[in-house]
Amino acid sequence: MLTNHAxxxxxxLHHLCLAIILKDTGEFIGWCSLDHLDTSKPDPALFYLLKANYWGQGLATEAARALLHYAFGPMNLTSLHGGAAPENIASKRVMEKIGMQYLGTDDEGGYSFSITREAYDTNTSEQLN
Ligand SMILES: CC(C)(COP(=O)(O)OP(=O)(O)OC[C@H]1O[C@@H](n2cnc3c(N)ncnc32)[C@H](O)[C@@H]1OP(=O)(O)O)[C@@H](O)C(=O)NCCC(=O)NCCS
Known part of the structure; x- marks a missing residue:
């Protein structure tokens, strides 16, 4: 991971994998990632995964929002994509909540999303106003 991050x-963006740490206890409860190892894709993908006993508390949404902030801030990326398997409604919902645009289903029935820096900036300034 450190080699990739370098x-x-x-x-x-090549590959970034970050731990999700619970602030109260310091427990490592999952990870989130920006990944562009597959350079046939036009832009990096966003991923996240949490220990099951921490689901349903908004933590993946908090982590994904932080990834967007980092991607479109310090990393100066222009767009990201994300995908969720057909049965993964929670992941689909996270991408909706962070303001990604739903593109439809892919060849396997999974949900495809994307977001541009312009859309992110517009969403962010609307939330501030
Ligand atoms: C996907 C995952 C990260 C979500 O984590 P989480 O912390 O529970 O997500 P959040 O609490 O931030 O948001 C989940 C949303 O999905 C909703 N949701 C969860 N299961 C749902 C279901 N079966 N049907 C409808 N909505 C559902 C929740 O109600 C919540 O939406 P809300 O805030 O509008 O109520 C977690 O389920 C996970 O780690 N899954 C396994 C790994 C994985 O699939 N990763 C995604 C690959 S990109």
Whole structure:
């Protein structure tokens, strides 16, 4: 992970994997990621995963929002995509909540999402007003 991270630079995301740590206890409860190892894709993908006993508290949404902030802030990326398996309604819902645009289903019936920096900036300024 550190080797991958060393290849990241503003405007050029290779792979970033971050731990999700519960602030109250310091417990490691999951991870979230921006990934562009598959360079046939036009832009990096966003991923997240949490220990099951921490689901349903808004924590993945908090982590995903932080990833967007980092991606479109310090990393200066122009767009991201995300996907969820057909049965993974929670992941689909997280992408909706963070303001990603629903593109439809992919070849396997999974849900496809994307977001541009312009849309992120617009969403963020609307939330501030
Ligand atoms: C997907 C995952 C990260 C979500 O984590 P989480 O912390 O529970 O997510 P949040 O609490 O931030 O948000 C989940 C949302 O989905 C909703 N949801 C969950 N299960 C649902 C279901 N079966 N039907 C409808 N909505 C559902 C929740 O109500 C919540 O929406 P709300 O805030 O509008 O009520 C977690 O389920 C997970 O780790 N799954 C396994 C790994 C995985 O699938 N990762 C995604 C790959 S991109």
């Amino acid at each position: 290849q990241n630079a503003p405007g050029k």
